[in-house]
Amino acid sequence: MAILVLSGPSGAGKSTIINNAAPYIGSYYFSISTTTRAPRNGEMHGKEYYFVSKEEFEADIQAGNFLEYAKVHDNYYGTSLKPVNEALQEGKLVIFDIDVQGHKLVREKLDDITTSIFITPPTLSELERRLNLRSLDDDSIIQRRVANAKKEIESIKEFDFVIINDTIEQATKEFIAISNAARLKRSHKEIDNIVKYWKN
Amino acid sequence: MAILVLSGPSGAGKSTIINNAAPYIGSYYFSISTTTRAPRNGEMHGKEYYFVSKEEFEADIQAGNFLEYAKVHDNYYGTSLKPVNEALQEGKLVIFDIDVQGHKLVREKLDDITTSIFITPPTLSELERRLNLRSLDDDSIIQRRVANAKKEIESIKEFDFVIINDTIEQATKEFIAISNAARLKRSHKEIDNIVKYWKN
Numbered sequence: 001m002a003i004l005v006l007s008g009p010s011g012a013g014k015s016t017i018i019n020n021a022a023p024y025i026g027s028y029y030f031s032i033s034t035t036t037r038a039p040r041n042g043e044m045h046g047k048e049y050y051f052v053s054k055e056e057f058e059a060d061i062q063a064g065n066f067l068e069y070a071k072v073h074d075n076y077y078g079t080s081l082k083p084v085n086e087a088l089q090e091g092k093l094v095i096f097d098i099d100v101q102g103h104k105l106v107r108e109k110l111d112d113i114t115t116s117i118f119i120t121p122p123t124l125s126e127l128e129r130r131l132n133l134r135s136l137d138d139d140s141i142i143q144r145r146v147a148n149a150k151k152e153i154e155s156i157k158e159f160d161f162v163i164i165n166d167t168i169e170q171a172t173k174e175f176i177a178i179s180n181a182a183r184l185k186r187s188h189k190e191i192d193n194i195v196k197y198w199k200n
Numbered sequence: 201m202a203i204l205v206l207s208g209p210s211g212a213g214k215s216t217i218i219n220n221a222a223p224y225i226g227s228y229y230f231s232i233s234t235t236t237r238a239p240r241n242g243e244m245h246g247k248e249y250y251f252v253s254k255e256e257f258e259a260d261i262q263a264g265n266f267l268e269y270a271k272v273h274d275n276y277y278g279t280s281l282k283p284v285n286e287a288l289q290e291g292k293l294v295i296f297d298i299d300v301q302g303h304k305l306v307r308e309k310l311d312d313i314t315t316s317i318f319i320t321p322p323t324l325s326e327l328e329r330r331l332n333l334r335s336l337d338d339d340s341i342i343q344r345r346v347a348n349a350k351k352e353i354e355s356i357k358e359f360d361f362v363i364i365n366d367t368i369e370q371a372t373k374e375f376i377a378i379s380n381a382a383r384l385k386r387s388h389k390e391i392d393n394i395v396k397y398w399k400n
Contacts, residue, residue: 037209112357153398157312157391161384165396169399181381184374185363191357194364198323198353 001088001113002185004028004178005103005159008119009149011131012066013165016098017119020172025179029087031096034060037075050080068098068105073144077102080111083095085183086190088113100155107158112191115182118159122166201313202385203304203360204228205296208319209349211331213365214297217319220372226282226380229287233259234259237275240336250280250302268298268305273344277302287315293383300355307358314384317395318359319376322366325350 002007005012018030034050036057052060057076060066061132069078087094096106103116121127127149156162161178165171171195187193205399206214215305218230236257251295252260257276260266269278279296287294296306303316321327327349331342356362361378365371 048215120398150399153395156395158387160379160392162386162394163384177377177380177384180377181361184363184377186362188357194362195353195356198203198320199350200323 001090001091001171001187001190002093002183003084003106003110003114004093004113004182005106005116006095006097006119007100007103007116007152007154009121009126009127010145011134012119012121012173013078013130013168014119015166017163017169017172017175018095020168020181021176026093026177026183027091028093028095029083029090030077031084031087031094031186033076033077033098034069035077037073037077059072067109068102070099070101070105072099083135089192091186092115093179100152101125103155103158111169112188113185115161115178115185117161117163118152118156119163119165119171119175120149120153201291201297201387201390202383203284203288203294203306203314204382205298205306205314205316206319207298207300207303207352207359209321209327209352210328210341210345211334212319212321212373214319215331216368217363217365217372217375218295220368221379222375224376226293226383227291228293228295228379229283229290231284231287232292233277233298234266234274234280235277237273237277265398267309268302269333270299270301270305272299276347279306280303295381300352300358303355303358312388313385315361315378315385316359317363317378318363319363319365319371319375320353320354320356321350335397346381 008014032046032050034052034057036052036054039051043049057078060070066078067078067081068086069076079098084094108116121130128146131137131145137145163171163174210215210300229317232246232250234252234257236252236254238399239251242250248258257278261269265280267281267284269276284294306314321330331345337345340382363371
């Protein structure tokens with residue numbers, strides 16, 4: 001029963017690393033966030049995000065359906081509890097791609113089973129270069145992402161591991177090693193059961 | 201720059217696991233403890249332990265030469281700082297086989313680079329069986345080890361990982377996975393340097 005939190009700026013290469021590592025890390029569930037922001041070109045509901053209205057999102061907050069959520073750049077982002085719990089029950093490693101605030105909230109609730117990684121390009125200027133290269137975002141959004149990255153880098157000590165994505169091969173290798181250990185975490189409840197059984 | 205702490209009762213199979221895993225975990229330094237207890241049959245100075253007198257041990261305490269030390273069963277056990285620091289500088293994973301008290305002390309001083317594992321046989325009665333089987337200790341010592349294990353098991357939630365040594369193959373596999381991740385830990389000082397470099 002284990003959770004792996006990934007944080008780090010857009011453009012750090014998180015998706016590429018997960019895709020490369022996928023054949024080597026056993027069964028996992030990549031948590032799909034829910035958001036109120038508009039889909040970008042080619043993004044699909046249930047793939048990149050669950051896209052919902054502000055009203056739906058706020059109703060889910062009231063109902064206690066989120067493991068964590070936050071308002072960023074005027075939009076809500078959150079993680080629904082239900083699919084996460086189902087995947088944990090099935091013994092899958094649950095992988096989150098969330099921001100440093102989300103990491104804090106997950107840690108508060110599920111510290112015993114959580115391992116976290118901050119992934120970043122080697123430098124700020126390299127981050128800017130990669131964001132411009134992929135030309136997914138217009139200039140103002142890139143500037144906002146860069147500003148956000150500057151703020152987030154101050155929190156990296158809160159993470160269990162830091163991966164510097166300099167070469168994708170090395171970053172993927174490190175990600176695989178951490179995932180394979182992360183999967184071995186046990187909840188306090190599991191530990192209690194182990195101790196109980198152990199004494200008999 | 202990373203430390204791996206192993207705790208768990210004698211008879212849990214720690215040495216066997218490390219020996220089996222050795223070819224798969226990269227370069228490491230297995231920390232040799234210093235003790236004032238008498239050598240057992242076949243034990244050699246500089247191999248199982250550094251055997252020293254009570255007077256020497258207490259002088260080293262005064263000089264601040266120990267990373268951690270404790271008095272157990274009327275004898276001192278401790279970890280000298282010097283070889284540990286040298287191995288860390290050389291980029292080796294430093295492995296400690298210490299008790300739950302020692303783990304606490306290492307965590308206090310070097311939390312940022314430490315990963316810890318509690319290794320235990322599946323049950324208390326299996327532990328007793330294994331201790332009797334290896335017939336290294338006489339009955340009174342076995343009983344003391346068992347009593348000690350009962351106390352130590354209450355602290356397992358303080359550890360990052362718990363390995364149940366039911367089959368040695370599975371336990372070794374888990375140990376290798378955790379070691380390979382443990383090696384990727386970075387000290388706060390390393391993180392500071394990363395952030396500094398990152399911003400330029």
